[in-house]
Amino acid sequence: MNRASRTLVLLGCVLATAAACGAAVPAQEPPTGPPAATAPGNVGPLHVQGRFLADESGAPFFWLGDTAWSLPLNLDRDEVVTYLDARAAQGYTVIQAVAIFPQAGGPGPNRQGDDPYKGSLDNLVTTEGADPADDRQYDYWDHVDYVVEQAAQRGLRIALLPVWADDQVGSLLTERNAQAYGEFVGERYGDRVIYVLGGDAPADGVEDIWRTLARGIEQGAGGDVLMTYHPQGDQTSAEWFDDDDWLDVNMIQGGHCRRYDVRRKLVNATFGASSDKPFLDGEPLYENHPWCWKPQDGYSKAVDVRSDAYWSVLGGAFGHTYGHHSVWQFLGTGGRRAELGARGNWEEGLEAEAGVQMGHLRALMESRPYTLGAPADLVSDPGEGAGRIQASQASDGSYLMAYVPQAREFTIDMSGLAGPTARTWWFDPRTGEAVPEAADGPAGERTVDPPDDGDWVFVADDAAWNLPAPGTSVPPARGVTVG
The missing domain is CATH 3.20.20.80 (Glycosidases)
Structure with missing residues (x-):
């Protein structure tokens, strides 16, 4: 499937339910993430x-x-x-x-x-x-x-x-x-x-x-x-x-x-x-x-x-x-x-x-417990210069990300996720939109290819966390502390 055709499929997944795209959907847990940030007008010390x-x-x-x-x-x-x-x-x-x-x-x-x-x-x-x-x-x-x-x-x-x-x-x-x-x-x-x-x-x-x-x-x-x-x-x-x-x-x-x-x-x-x-x-x-x-x-x-x-x-x-x-x-x-x-x-x-x-x-x-993230060597061939792919992974195995400045196919190791099943997305840093990459699958090595020739962020979650779509800016489904 070429990129243009696959983009239409992915966008269809956004409009449909996750199950319609072949993803297993766990029961939604109520958000119990960190407290809301300080309200405007009351910016206390950090x-x-x-x-x-x-x-x-x-x-x-x-x-x-x-x-x-x-x-x-x-x-x-x-x-x-x-x-x-x-x-x-x-x-x-x-x-x-x-x-x-x-x-x-x-x-x-x-x-x-x-x-x-x-x-x-x-x-x-x-x-x-x-x-x-x-x-x-x-x-x-x-x-x-x-x-x-x-x-x-x-x-x-x-x-x-x-x-x-x-x-x-x-x-x-x-x-x-x-x-x-x-x-x-x-x-x-x-x-x-x-x-x-x-x-x-x-x-x-x-x-x-x-x-x-x-x-x-x-x-x-x-x-x-x-x-x-x-x-x-x-x-x-x-x-x-x-x-x-x-x-x-x-x-x-x-x-x-x-x-x-x-x-x-x-x-x-x-x-x-x-x-x-x-x-x-x-x-x-x-x-x-x-x-x-x-x-x-x-x-x-x-x-x-x-x-x-x-x-x-x-x-x-x-x-x-x-x-x-x-x-x-x-x-x-x-x-x-x-x-x-x-x-x-x-x-x-x-x-x-x-x-x-x-x-x-x-x-x-x-939209992710980002305070647990750290750089990680997950991509088999990250490249160099303007096209270098940079990856990061949460210490608790809840998610990982890889920024791809120049779209190309690459292989990423998702075995560091805490559970056996990965839910994967493409996040567009140009628009802030996210589309599912594929149906939920094994959390191992996978070769992936961005939807078009722009820059993208590949996001893989431990499916058991049932995290929201990347970029939705809501607290994670489980409580996370800073540190």
Whole structure:
């Protein structure tokens, strides 16, 4: 049967019952999964459990981030709401923004005409009051407050970089002022934000500046807060701070080039770091980004961005950060010129293909007990480069997945499922739809072939779990704890 014909059969299985497609259907168990995630407007602190994060209720937290580095700098109050409304509707959970950003027209003044400091961090510009209708009251930091508050009202957490390391560490931020500045930021935002130190830079030679800043933040916040470090491309925070107590999760930067093997090794090394801390890619390939900053070499496409995301998450990450090249700099505001080969404008960028499709990744993972997943060697010939297949398997044998960036036939070993019978699906990361792969069958080796020439995720469940279709984002049929 050719792929086109088989796709029609599979779609028919979706419209019919599972039994009509030859699947045995166990009695449905009522969902008893983890507690519901924290409601919008009440985004409390997150904490580490094993290789994943959980909120105050104990519900697993999937980090789906967006790089909005210049958000406090380049958007006015109405535009902040427009941006946050869009990302909340698309299923994002974290917004990465920089308090003092030296790019995209920064470090100041912002759209209100306010600067974050005068001369140095020893002289932060703050005023009495915070009335946005009174220019004498509403200052730069009041606007950062507004971003944090508006995000929380929409169920979004701000991952805040106090400074952007590139061009600022060692000059603006120093060993002498890092403690006081950290106390200022920590006292102001407490555990309402996630703190991201660094900013597109290695920490070689300035490790103590970051450690001092981290100590100041925790003292200002009055206790432990969630922190990580954003490194340069092709780097991981584990290189410097893996054993530091203040670093709660590791962050990598996959970068904006076609260095597939480098990215794969970076993910593997960070997952295998000595501390076993959670990790994620905090700056992967941006959508509509020139390859390696060279427009003459072409621009990234949606499938390139999706591949980065699925490779990373099925490689053991607890979430993923997306980015669009015109959105992080909010191109089209303030009459600024494009930087680093960007094109278009930020409002168009909010509707870019892969940016919308990132919500399907979150839905897929939340429809399975994803906190039990870990990378696994299940495919006989995973391939290399842009076509490499990445597989993951739950430690309790409830499910396994394999991301196939370039459709081809492959053989996968499903013997790690807990029961003898596998229920298999094809999940489409472009649409978020899932179709049955075949009737329930033995949980052993099977050769499979995606429905069409796009990228797909093969999902195999232990049939006894009676899990819902991949991507339905309902709690698993049996209770699962994070860890």
